Amino acid sequence: MTDTTAIMARQREIASEHLLFKLMEYVEAQHPGLLDFMEASLDHLGDPATDETKDDAGVRQIAARMITGARKQGVDAG
Template sequence: MTTPDTATHARQREMATEHLLFKLMEYVEDRHSGLLDFMEKSLDHLGDPATDATKDDEAVRQIARKMIIGARKQGVD
């Protein structure tokens, strides 16, 4: 078995983290309605930490919006 390179490992970690975050969001929203609304209201404070030409605060917010929309659609099975 080969050791994954840094980019592969980062992608795999990102996918695992995203999955667990979605499931946590769905679970908490199901039991304590309002979490997703609260998270959505916080997006104005979210930004891209980059300090170069790749900085794009709105792109980061859009990813977060899509995650919230996905959690609203998916719900708890």
């Protein structure tokens, strides 16, 4: 049987990621430099976990890929 909580969490993540990408693309188009600003902030990003799953570098890599994706989508959309 499928875990309803896990399904809902995945669906929220997909929806949130989509909306965040669209927001990033829109704001970058209106105010160039947003993505550079966000990219420069990644050194301050970390994983709040306090156990063996803590992975600051992994969190930063995901954020960096999201910024790269938003840059690509912005170029493709324009």
